[in-house]
Amino acid sequence: MIARDEAINAIASQLDEDDLVITTTGMISREAFSVLDRPGNFYMLGSMGLASALGLGLALLVPRRRVFVLEGDGSALMSLGALPLIGAERPPNLVHVVLDNEAYESTGAQPSITTRVDLAAIGRSSGYRGAIGCEDQETLVEELARTRTDGGPRLLVVKTRLASARDVPRVSRSTMEIRDTFRRSVEART
Template identity: 60%
Template sequence: MIARDEAIAAIVARMDDTDLVLSTTGMISREVFATNDRSGNFYMLGSMGLLSSLGLGLAVLSPQHRIWVLDGDGSALMSLGTLPLIATERPPNFVHIILDNEAYESTGGQPAISASADLAAIGKSCGYRHVDRVASRDELERALDAYPPDAGPRLMLVKAAIAPVEGIPRVSHAPAAIRDRFVAHIRND
């Protein structure tokens, strides 16, 4: 397994200035914020399970942007009905990355059912154009480089270790500020 913060750093390194990044509640948003806070990032605070729907809407309405959805396994499981909708709409600019540590880490590490519910197989059966399962840094690097930017919708299941990182700050922007700077970023492109 790969450490989640290491995976996030590798993913963020692949993004360009026009890419839009949506990160789910909890540690994923905190680690994206600590790794590369930018106006093109939307940090979902307190609304677990809604990120893939938001990402789909953005992908359809903003085809000039590549949309990176950094989801957790618990969040993805909460919104399984969105996966076939994403696959049916087929946005070529949509990259759905599920960081799966098989736990609800932000609330105490309770086990999630992703250990037995195969999210990659679910994505494949829904009809995502490309589905990858990775568990190491090398596999992640290869998967990130495997397809051109318009090869979506893509789903990448990253098996991540529960590896708490000390000193990760909370997102310091207020929700309204996150929204406003994100919208301004989209409008300025």
């Protein structure tokens, strides 16, 4: 297992300027904002379970740009129906990253069921072109690099430790600012 902020840093190191990033609500958006804030990021504030569906729509809208979805296991479990939809649509530019700490950490670290549910297997059976579990940073970086050459959609289930970085500030922009900045970023390169 790796620390979630280390996983987010690894993802940030593999992003191109044109890549778009959707992050789920909670600590993932906060950590992404503190590490890799950029105009091409859309932070889902207060909307758990919607990141993968939004990422699918975006990937279909801008097929020449990679779209990354960063969500936790709780968010992925909340929207399992999105996985077969992504598999059926098969957008080659979608990279779906589930940061799986086996808990709903943002709301008090209640355990999720991913100790008994294999999200990568669900991704494979749903039609993702690639779905793999990542237990360490080296595997994560290798799989992220593979997204440049191998078609998607790809699902990377990254096992992370419970316990996020402390004192991570909240996203300091309003939802309107996030929307407008992201919209300009999408429109500027489509």
